[in-house]
Amino acid sequence: DSGVTQTPKHLITATGQRVTLRCSPRSGDLSVYWYQQSLDQGLQFLIQYYNGEERAKGNILERFSAQQFPDLHSELNLSSLELGDSALYFCASSVGSAHTGELFFGEGSRLTVL
Amino acid sequence: TQLLEQSPQFLSIQEGENLTVYCNSSSVFSSLQWYRQEPGEGPVLLVTVVTGGEVKKLKRLTFQFGDARKDSSLHITAAQPGDTGLYLCAGASYDKVIFGPGTSLSVIP
Numbered sequence: 061d062s063g064v065t066q067t068p069k070h071l072i073t074a075t076g077q078r079v080t081l082r083c084s085p086r087s088g089d090l091s092v093y094w095y096q097q098s099l100d101q102g103l104q105f106l107i108q109y110y111n112g113e114e115r116a117k118g119n120i121l122e123r124f125s126a127q128q129f130p131d132l133h134s135e136l137n138l139s140s141l142e143l144g145d146s147a148l149y150f151c152a153s154s155v156g157s158a159h160t161g162e163l164f165f166g167e168g169s170r171l172t173v174l
Numbered sequence: 175t176q177l178l179e180q181s182p183q184f185l186s187i188q189e190g191e192n193l194t195v196y197c198n199s200s201s202v203f204s205s206l207q208w209y210r211q212e213p214g215e216g217p218v219l220l221v222t223v224v225t226g227g228e229v230k231k232l233k234r235l236t237f238q239f240g241d242a243r244k245d246s247s248l249h250i251t252a253a254q255p256g257d258t259g260l261y262l263c264a265g266a267s268y269d270k271v272i273f274g275p276g277t278s279l280s281v282i283p
């Protein structure tokens with residue numbers, strides 16, 4: 061158990077819909093990262109937050125947004141969903157900023173868009 | 175754009191054999207990590223290497239960081255079925271951690 065909690069574990073929805081994925085980091089970790097993993101794209105970095113502020117952006121679509129709340133949990137919002145958005149979405153946390161690279165991952169949220 | 179490449183993409187070996195997987199980049203990272211991921215689960219950190227030329231051992235696993243801090247290798251001695259999984263290298267810079275595409279290892283009993 062990494063200490064990172066993600067909900068929901070599985071989500072099935074239709075194209076055009078909007079979903080919210082939730083992540084609670086390990087106790088004491090200030091940074092939260094979101095990654096998307098699909099078979100053909102591997103583990104793609106989406107966005108990072110540190111202590112409530114956006115720190116870095118990766119290949120995140122404009123239809124996607126995220127935030128980190130004062131209690132340090134984070135949410136990833138995916139809107140106008142397309143079939144290609146079906147993937148595993150992972151949240152990870154770390155104590156400090158990204159340069160240590162030592163991330164602790166949740167078990168992921170599997171999104172299926174029909 | 176920072177990119178990490180890994181080779182081989184797939185590897186299937188018999189129990190007891192040795193193997194090496196490679197991670198290469200054109201970029202320099204402040205540190206490099208190796209993770210192992212099993213199906214349906216998140217990646218789990220195995221090791222971090224920071225200094226060029228650094229070698230770390232974790233039981234039957236040996237990790238090496240290249241002198242220029244752009245490449246790394248993972249060597250497994252006497253592989254066991256429990257080593258089966260996806261091995262991911264990751265490069266860390268100030269503001270992000272990027273992952274390679276992974277090497278999928280299957281160890282056959």
